[in-house]
Amino acid sequence: MPAPERIPSRSVTTTSVELLAHGELSVRGRIREASNAVLFCSVAYEGESATCVYKPVAGERPLWDFPDGTLAQREVAAYEVDAAMGWGLVPPTVLREEGPYGAGMCQLWIEAAPDGTAPELLALVDRQEPADGWKAIGFAEVDEGRTALLVHADDPRLRRLAVLDAVINNADRKGGHLLPTADGRLYGIDHGVTFNTEDKLRTLLWGWAGEPLTDEAVEVLDRLATDLDSGPLAARLPDLITQAELTALRARVAGLRTSGRHPAPSGDWPAIPWPPV
Known part of the structure; x- marks a missing residue:
């Protein structure tokens, strides 16, 4: 199957979930870089249309440390x-219970801002x-015998995402899973390895580790509880x-x-996913 044509999605509206849930899916290509089956589709329903990602359960590779449920459900x-x-x-x-290749997850396609048009993350x-405006993640080997400091932006959108990842216990927050858009929004994708009952948080967003949560985050966590x-x-x-997993989720929120603080690496699990991007 050919690589998908990159078509800008329409803006997210209140009908997006209904469109994804009930629309007719047409497969247009496969995203080959993914480790599991990821299909690029168009979806149409009652005069509305969009592009989306469809991940059939049949295309998932089993994971020994995530034996229950499916990646799609997570x-x-x-x-x-x-x-x-x-x-x-x-x-x-x-x-979705039905799709071109059976049950699976369907997610609205988000068109990332072209390279060089969004602030670097x-x-x-x-x-x-x-430097000012950046947070340290750690040192990485870039050449034989030479290291460089890996940093992420001190960006409130990333900080929110760091809180979300701590809540859902995201074991795979890589740079390639961050999608800044031309209108200034930031999305995170690929959340199949989440909600484990053990602490498996692996992320590039450790810059706020140990720092107090923002007042906004505290209010959000109170409502979520x-x-x-x-x-x-x-x-x-x-x-x-x-x-x-639901009990563990409630415990993480509690x-x-x-603590009122961003979590720090536990030391019991690799803190940064590999490859990081």
């Missing part, structure tokens, strides 16, 4: 949690300390993740509210 659960938090960091995502610099206990989210998530 992708949808990540969207549901983000939607409840109100930050709009995860593109609209639904679980990640960089390698020949410094020992980050209520939603997870007795709100709509409490009713939706059991269809997507296990009861043990832990963040108690």
